[in-house]
Amino acid sequence: MTDSVKRAAETPDEPMPYAELGMKQDEYDRVKQILGRRPTGSELAIYSVMWSEHCSYKSSKVHLRQFATKAPKSEALLVGMGENAGVVDIGDGWAATFKIESHNHPSYVEPHQGAATGVGGIVRDIMSMGARPIAVMDSLRFGAADAPDTRRVLPGVVEGISHYGNCLGLPNIGGEVVFDPCYIGNPLVNALCVGLLRKDQIKLATAPGPGNKVVLFGASTGPDGIGGASVLASATFEDESHAKRPAVQVGDPFMEKLLIECCLELYAADVVVGIQDLGAAGVSCATTELAAKGTGGMQVDLNLVPLRDPSLRPEEILMSESQERMMAVVRPSDIPAFMAICAKWDVPATVIGEVTDTGRLVMTWDGEVIVDIPPGTAADEGPVYERPYHEPAGQAALNADTPDRLPRPDDLRATLLRLLGSPNLASREWVTSQYDRYVRSNTVLAQPADAGMLRISEAMAGAEPTTRGIALSTDGNGRYAKLDPYAGAQLALSEAYRNVAVTGAEPLAVTNCLNFGSPEDPEVMWQFAEAVRGLADACKTLGVPVTGGNVSFYNQTGSTAINPTPVVGVLGVIEDVAKRVPTGFTAEGLRVVLLGETGEEFGGSEWAHVAHGHLGGLPPRADLDAERALAAVLVEAARRGLIEGSHDLSDGGLAIALAESCMARGVGATVALTGDPFTALFSESAARALVAVREEAFEEFAALCGDHEVPCSGLGTTGGASLVVEGVLEVPVEELRETHAAALPAIFG
Amino acid sequence: MSAARVGVVTFPGTLDDQDAARAVRLVGAEAVPLWHADHDLKGVDAVFLPGGFSYGDYLRCGAISRFAPLMEELIPAARAGLPVLGTCNGFQILCEAHLLPGALTRNASLHYVCRDQKVRIEQTGTAWTNSFGADQEIVLPVKHGEGRYVADTDTLAALEAGGHVVVRYVGNPNGSMNDIAGIRNEAGNVVGLMPHPEHAVEDLVGAPSTDGLGFFTSILKKLVNA
Numbered sequence: 001m002t003d004s005v006k007r008a009a010e011t012p013d014e015p016m017p018y019a020e021l022g023m024k025q026d027e028y029d030r031v032k033q034i035l036g037r038r039p040t041g042s043e044l045a046i047y048s049v050m051w052s053e054h055c056s057y058k059s060s061k062v063h064l065r066q067f068a069t070k071a072p073k074s075e076a077l078l079v080g081m082g083e084n085a086g087v088v089d090i091g092d093g094w095a096a097t098f099k100i101e102s103h104n105h106p107s108y109v110e111p112h113q114g115a116a117t118g119v120g121g122i123v124r125d126i127m128s129m130g131a132r133p134i135a136v137m138d139s140l141r142f143g144a145a146d147a148p149d150t151r152r153v154l155p156g157v158v159e160g161i162s163h164y165g166n167c168l169g170l171p172n173i174g175g176e177v178v179f180d181p182c183y184i185g186n187p188l189v190n191a192l193c194v195g196l197l198r199k200d201q202i203k204l205a206t207a208p209g210p211g212n213k214v215v216l217f218g219a220s221t222g223p224d225g226i227g228g229a230s231v232l233a234s235a236t237f238e239d240e241s242h243a244k245r246p247a248v249q250v251g252d253p254f255m256e257k258l259l260i261e262c263c264l265e266l267y268a269a270d271v272v273v274g275i276q277d278l279g280a281a282g283v284s285c286a287t288t289e290l291a292a293k294g295t296g297g298m299q300v301d302l303n304l305v306p307l308r309d310p311s312l313r314p315e316e317i318l319m320s321e322s323q324e325r326m327m328a329v330v331r332p333s334d335i336p337a338f339m340a341i342c343a344k345w346d347v348p349a350t351v352i353g354e355v356t357d358t359g360r361l362v363m364t365w366d367g368e369v370i371v372d373i374p375p376g377t378a379a380d381e382g383p384v385y386e387r388p389y390h391e392p393a394g395q396a397a398l399n400a401d402t403p404d405r406l407p408r409p410d411d412l413r414a415t416l417l418r419l420l421g422s423p424n425l426a427s428r429e430w431v432t433s434q435y436d437r438y439v440r441s442n443t444v445l446a447q448p449a450d451a452g453m454l455r456i457s458e459a460m461a462g463a464e465p466t467t468r469g470i471a472l473s474t475d476g477n478g479r480y481a482k483l484d485p486y487a488g489a490q491l492a493l494s495e496a497y498r499n500v501a502v503t504g505a506e507p508l509a510v511t512n513c514l515n516f517g518s519p520e521d522p523e524v525m526w527q528f529a530e531a532v533r534g535l536a537d538a539c540k541t542l543g544v545p546v547t548g549g550n551v552s553f554y555n556q557t558g559s560t561a562i563n564p565t566p567v568v569g570v571l572g573v574i575e576d577v578a579k580r581v582p583t584g585f586t587a588e589g590l591r592v593v594l595l596g597e598t599g600e601e602f603g604g605s606e607w608a609h610v611a612h613g614h615l616g617g618l619p620p621r622a623d624l625d626a627e628r629a630l631a632a633v634l635v636e637a638a639r640r641g642l643i644e645g646s647h648d649l650s651d652g653g654l655a656i657a658l659a660e661s662c663m664a665r666g667v668g669a670t671v672a673l674t675g676d677p678f679t680a681l682f683s684e685s686a687a688r689a690l691v692a693v694r695e696e697a698f699e700e701f702a703a704l705c706g707d708h709e710v711p712c713s714g715l716g717t718t719g720g721a722s723l724v725v726e727g728v729l730e731v732p733v734e735e736l737r738e739t740h741a742a743a744l745p746a747i748f749g
Numbered sequence: 750m751s752a753a754r755v756g757v758v759t760f761p762g763t764l765d766d767q768d769a770a771r772a773v774r775l776v777g778a779e780a781v782p783l784w785h786a787d788h789d790l791k792g793v794d795a796v797f798l799p800g801g802f803s804y805g806d807y808l809r810c811g812a813i814s815r816f817a818p819l820m821e822e823l824i825p826a827a828r829a830g831l832p833v834l835g836t837c838n839g840f841q842i843l844c845e846a847h848l849l850p851g852a853l854t855r856n857a858s859l860h861y862v863c864r865d866q867k868v869r870i871e872q873t874g875t876a877w878t879n880s881f882g883a884d885q886e887i888v889l890p891v892k893h894g895e896g897r898y899v900a901d902t903d904t905l906a907a908l909e910a911g912g913h914v915v916v917r918y919v920g921n922p923n924g925s926m927n928d929i930a931g932i933r934n935e936a937g938n939v940v941g942l943m944p945h946p947e948h949a950v951e952d953l954v955g956a957p958s959t960d961g962l963g964f965f966t967s968i969l970k971k972l973v974n975a
Binding site: 133166168169252385432438444577 | 761765945
């Protein structure tokens with residue numbers, strides 16, 4: 001029997017399964033108060049998904065506001081937080097839109113489909129801004145590399161990203177792969193997509209104009225991921241989680257590729273008034289959000305939704321997370337043109353309703369009204385929680401347990417090779433060779449470069465030429481954030497910002513994916529609050545606004561949460577993409593120059609982790625003024641053509657940066673260090689980079705560093721077949737390569 | 750004379766069509782978009798079947814595309830001598846259409862592989878390889894999950910005996926029989942290869958080589974001299 005609005009009014013006391021749908025008693029009471037009656041099953045479905053943590057940000061909202069209140073003034077910001085993705089002005093009439101989003105829980109339950117649909121979801125977010133998606137990146141975290149479950153999860157995740165992204169024809173230009181035992185039951189799969197559009201062609205998720213038609217297009221609706229949004233994404237894992245397998249959606253990248261080309265043609269024909277992708281919470285989310293941001297009302301006949309499984313009930317249709325679907329608002333006169341374009345691309349499209357000015361979202365099923373709600377109450381007026389938080393009980397002891405007590409190694413050559421062959425620093429080729437980095441032929445830099453870089457000019461057919469390019473990097477360090485979430489978030493931003501700058505691009509804007517444990521745990525909530533505060537403060541100091549992002553809570557198994565892991569993506573612009581700076585030593589006879597200052601900073605370091613399994617003390621100091629000055633030098637030096645190659649210093653310090661720079665093109669180097677060689681080689685002080693400078697350009701480059709007060713020390717010269725640190729170590733580049741290359745294949749085959 | 754016109758086919762799910770068209774333009778030829786659903790080759794002088802996942806690679810790579818309306822025009826034209834180059838998915842389609850023998854199956858590693866691959870040009874008499882030197886070694890990117898060339902013993906022997914192996918891997922990335930990266934038909938007008946010359950045509954982007962240009966200058970030379 002259909003639970004209609006009429007029936008709900010007649011049966012006010014009928015018990016509803018709000019608790020099973022993840023809704024609290026007081027939340028349910030509020031729904032009753034809003035409606036003046038009990039909700040129907042369909043209305044309960046809508047409120048339960050829209051008010052879930054995943055969709056409503058109810059625990060994070062009060063903190064995330066700092067990204068707006070502390071936002072630096074930026075003329076580049078065209079669309080800020082709150083839309084499907086932020087949009088920034090990259091010059092010459094072009095705009096870029098980019099966002100990173102998590103698909104953590106589904107990727108643990110079903111690694112291949114979980115990760116694949118993570119890519120699919122973020123790509124549709126970018127499409128719905130009116131952009132052509134032009135590249136993806138992935139920031140991945142797994143349990144210990146040699147743990148049995150990692151051998152289940154990692155290959156599945158990589159294959160899922162590989163299959164979906166490759167079939168879509170989007171180059172994968174970078175990202176991260178990190179191993180730490182804390183992620184064993186909660187791997188992190190954060191997918192980023194960047195898109196390109198003309199500045200004046202931004203589309204928004206809005207449904208204005210009474211009488212305009214609501215069109216659902218793309219794949220048909222099936223029982224995928226029903227309850228996924230509220231049950232999967234917002235519930236803590238316990239052992240029975242494997243029983244939830246059917247809750248993970250299944251992706252069809254072929255349909256998504258057709259959707260991309262179809263949407264771009266719809267935009268070009270100017271037949272779209274508003275558009276929204278269907279992601280978490282499917283039709284519920286798209287209809288309530290479009291209606292809430294438009295004229296305010298919408299009438300939908302749910303019987304018109306094309307179904308893959310005809311037995312689906314309206315509640316299930318509303319909650320289904322079937323992939324590859326979009327919803328557009330179209331003027332009635334444009335419907336024939338809209339349908340013709342969809343038919344050209346073999347994309348099914350159906351008018352399911354129209355925009356009204358009633359202020360109500362009304363849905364019918366078999367002629368009966370089953371939903372009648374003010375859409376804003378579901379989309380924007382969800383609960384907001386001021387969750388209690390306090391510093392974790394063990395935090396002071398953790399910070400007091402500094403790495404000072406750890407014995408320093410005698411054999412620095414062996415230490416270098418051990419680190420270079422450790423899972424976190426070894427070559428990522430086992431992963432990245434499964435991704436197409438060349439498709440669309442605009443990839444200027446990709447893994448293992450510090451940042452991915454794309455040229456703009458040829459990225460869209462028929463567009464005006466420009467010399468510009470964009471660079472992107474994502475970074476995060478859960479160990480740093482565990483030791484100090486405020487500094488950890490700032491260090492994540494610093495590293496991504498630096499990685500963009502070393503390629504010669506000027507950092508412009510930020511996206512973030514905040515991965516944490518349960519917000520109901522005050523200690524986790526403290527980590528979250530501190531990380532957001534740190535990131536917002538750092539964005540202000542560095543002058544790069546947050547344009548959007550995503551929060552993923554409940555990354556914990558039982559009472560054990562992951563290390564707090566804010567992952568930060570930075571987008572930068574290079575005026576002349578031909579002047580990009582490649583990663584590493586590009587030729588013999590170049591001066592090797594270290595920029596920045598090195599202190600004795602081993603808290604949370606890769607050395608402490610690999611050599612001693614130690615995590616304690618404080619992370620390196622986040623020095624934002626130094627980062628800003630360093631970036632200014634790098635960008636200006638690239639503009640003037642002063643540097644031939646560069647590399648940022650991060651995990652594993654100078655030793656790893658030197659080794660990676662040598663391996664990039666098989667060019668060795670001989671350097672001399674001052675002070676304690678162990679600290680010089682392995683400390684992880686921030687705001688540092690390595691550059692290779694032509695002898696005749698060195699004077700001008702040193703003067704530029706002086707202007708910006710960036711410490712600049714010549715370490716030696718590139719050349720030869722070995723990395724030589726005078727009086728300390730000597731390793732043939734070939735041996736570096738073998739060690740670096742062997743680690744992941746040894747584990748994953 | 751008017752520029753040589755090279756058709757670039759787009760099926761649903763084709764991915765490298767823009768790249769191929771750009772490479773065609775880079776050597777000074779005209780790139781003509783051809784649509785899978787049209788019975789129309791638009792009078793082009795040669796056809797490039799680009800890579801991708803046409804029809805999602807559902808059923809079998811290339812198995813659905815070979816029945817596209819455009820293919821009904823292309824197959825007889827190719828048999829009559831129209832120069833055709835299929836790369837990656839395009840090679841798979843040519844095999845499914847029986848314009849070339851053998852089949853492309855799942856990589857021996859069972860993983861998709863994207864890497865810069867050294868290959869040797871072994872036949873320089875085809876419409877698509879006449880710009881290369883004999884046994885010239887070049888670098889082209891490969892990027893595929895199903896690029897392992899297989900054929901029965903007789904077919905393989907015939908390919909080798911007839912000099913139909915056009916491109917051979919130097920360091921086999923996928924387990925292909927006889928390290929075969931690309932083959933030609935008897936007449937030499939139809940060539941299929943797994944590597945992607947269209948991703949190795951500019952210094953700024955793509956693979957760290959511009960060796961792919963040779964395929965495009967070859968067809969231009971062939972058409973202009975024809």
